[in-house]
Amino acid sequence: MAEIRLQQTLPGAVAARTARHALTGHPLRFLRSWWPWRSFAYLLSGVFVAFAWLASVLLLVFVPVLGLVALLAGIPLSRVERWRLRLVDRTPALSTHHRPARPGVWAWLSTRFREASTWKELGYALLFSFGLAWVDLSVALLVLCVLYLLAFPLVVFTIPDEYLPIEVLWLDVSGPRSRCSPPSPDW
Helix, strand or coil: CHHHHHHHHCCCCCCCCEHHHHHCCCHHHHHHCCHHHHHHHHHHHHHHHHHHHHHHHHHHHHCHHHHHHHHHCHHHHHHHHHHHHCCCECCCCCCCCCCCCCCCHHHHHHHHHHCHHHHHHHHHHHHHHHHHHHHHHHHHHHHHHHHHHHHHHHHHHHCCHHHCCCEECCEECCCCCCCCCCCCCCC
């Protein structure tokens, strides 16, 4: 809220701290900024993070000695997610874990297994890997499809006719005829 008031009082533009804040400004300024690229990188990187997490958890589950450690697999994923969140929000997301009271591995493990944030992070890791990452990938592919459809007329009209012996919907791009003439029915 203070950023919005600050933006209204200062004569120059204030740098947006989040992608949402950048969207509330001028649309062309948003498209020329780095926010769309960072948002797109956030969407695409989610699938790779989910694949890596699932592979490591499956490895931990199938190695019987390390099976119990799989319950703590949400902790590194949450650290990666806090780093990835910096792509679309400059405000750092802080960890809610507490320091162990005593030094050592057993003290660290007992502290982690008693914390609610460990179980929340594990739940988020499962939800993210089996659902949210795939939604991110779908949105990223949808953005790529829209960009392809927007650029397709430019591609069709810039490639010479001899390299395009196809018919695209009603446009015949294979012969010396006009590019916008409808194809002749062959029936």
